[in-house]
Amino acid sequence: MNKTISFLPCWIRGAWWLAAVGVAAVASAAAADAQRPNFVIILADDLGYGDLASYGHPVHRTPHLDRLAAEGLRFTDFHSNGAMCSPTRAALLTGLYQNRFGRKFETALSGSTGRGEGLPLAAITLAELLRDGGYATAAFGKWHLGYQAPFLPTRQGFDEFRGLLSGDGDHHTHRDREGGEDWWHNEQRVAEKGYTADLLTRSSVDFIERHRDRPFFLYVPHLAIHFPWQGPQDPPHRVESRDYETDKWGVIPDPGNVAPHVRAMVESLDASVGAIVAALRRLDLDRKTLVFFTSDNGGYLTYGTKYRRISSNGPLRGQKAELFEGGHRVPAIAWWPGRIAAGVSAETALSFDLFPTLLNLAGVQPPQHDGVDLAPVLFAQKLLAERTVFWRADATKAARRGPWKLVQQGDSPPQLFDLARDIGEKNNLAPREPGRVADLVAGLARWEEDVDRSARTEQGGR
Ligand SMILES: [Ca+2]
Numbered sequence: 132m133n134k135t136i137s138f139l140p141c142w143i144r145g146a147w148w149l150a151a152v153g154v155a156a157v158a159s160a161a162a163a164d165a166q167r168p169n170f171v172i173i174l175a176d177d178l179g180y181g182d183l184a185s186y187g188h189p190v191h192r193t194p195h196l197d198r199l200a201a202e203g204l205r206f207t208d209f210h211s212n213g214a215m216c217s218p219t220r221a222a223l224l225t226g227l228y229q230n231r232f233g234r235k236f237e238t239a240l241s242g243s244t245g246r247g248e249g250l251p252l253a254a255i256t257l258a259e260l261l262r263d264g265g266y267a268t269a270a271f272g273k274w275h276l277g278y279q280a281p282f283l284p285t286r287q288g289f290d291e292f293r294g295l296l297s298g299d300g301d302h303h304t305h306r307d308r309e310g311g312e313d314w315w316h317n318e319q320r321v322a323e324k325g326y327t328a329d330l331l332t333r334s335s336v337d338f339i340e341r342h343r344d345r346p347f348f349l350y351v352p353h354l355a356i357h358f359p360w361q362g363p364q365d366p367p368h369r370v371e372s373r374d375y376e377t378d379k380w381g382v383i384p385d386p387g388n389v390a391p392h393v394r395a396m397v398e399s400l401d402a403s404v405g406a407i408v409a410a411l412r413r414l415d416l417d418r419k420t421l422v423f424f425t426s427d428n429g430g431y432l433t434y435g436t437k438y439r440r441i442s443s444n445g446p447l448r449g450q451k452a453e454l455f456e457g458g459h460r461v462p463a464i465a466w467w468p469g470r471i472a473a474g475v476s477a478e479t480a481l482s483f484d485l486f487p488t489l490l491n492l493a494g495v496q497p498p499q500h501d502g503v504d505l506a507p508v509l510f511a512q513k514l515l516a517e518r519t520v521f522w523r524a525d526a527t528k529a530a531r532r533g534p535w536k537l538v539q540q541g542d543s544p545p546q547l548f549d550l551a552r553d554i555g556e557k558n559n560l561a562p563r564e565p566g567r568v569a570d571l572v573a574g575l576a577r578w579e580e581d582v583d584r585s586a587r588t589e590q591g592g593r
Contacts, residue, residue: 530575532571
């Protein structure tokens, strides 16, 4: 069934719906607790397709992630729903195309113009559904779905939150782009000293220890490897009450070679994953926990004309914020010893597929969603039914079906690539394949009509 065509506005939180699911979930929760898996989603920030050793990076040392990749299922065709931070987070947590929440979710929520905005509280999140189904829930890391109340993680289903609300912060001083303190525990600003990745690891391990006896959902949206590009040994940069809008990248002595700073961040991220997985093993939870690691968008290769040699997107074209593959094809690893066999999957999957996948594993009926359950891929090495998936970021759009990828930038003629033969999107086949182009253009138009209708309902419905 094509979910986007049959989409109805029932994903808006409704009393009837929550009551029905809530009662059923609570009734079954106690009996099912022992069988229900824990979930750990670790979301890297701006990590490129080629940034891990297991995805071909020649220099970065990522032994913990490489071990997960070797023991679990490594995806080679996994995509973030957005090419920037906020869009992917909205899709991942709701199972919906972020475009349904309006145009502002097509790029990053802005700290200068978007402080009063956020993921609508009416959106039903994965955390709310799992919490209502009996899971302990926590988010430790970067939220970027709202800068202030009421758009807080604690109002979107997370029992606990620790981290930053904005899109970036100094990894040492925890100052946001405006120089303000941006480190929170639940709904209060708190002072906590330390390197961001280390603090998130500490909170995550503590949460796992405290919840070893009941099902939990731990969401760890790391700030690494987003700028400011600061490894643990790099100096702090941001101080109180200075605006960093034009100086947001950190202390980079050689802007032509950002790579050493990024390498240190990638390796701190890897160490964090190692510590979280070690805690699961130590507490004998590894065989009842699904760990899913991925990134919220592709890496930056360059930033403006000044900063160069940043991330690696491997063989892909483009970078963060673009809808060529470099903007949204990302590393993804699913690990669950005893349940997920070691292997590599070339199946096309997206961030929002985690929503139905996790809910079904938890025994919670997913509400209407756009993603698909990845269980056949994870547990049975089966293929998914072919589907067409879409991206839109302002005037740039993309559609994908099978190996065919259509990219349309503004009013330019659409380009068509055969990713099976041309993963670098170098050869535009649109002139030779007018039928495929027409089909994908028509599918894209129907999809836009559908998501824009949702956005109008959402914006105008309350
Ligand atoms: Ca990002």
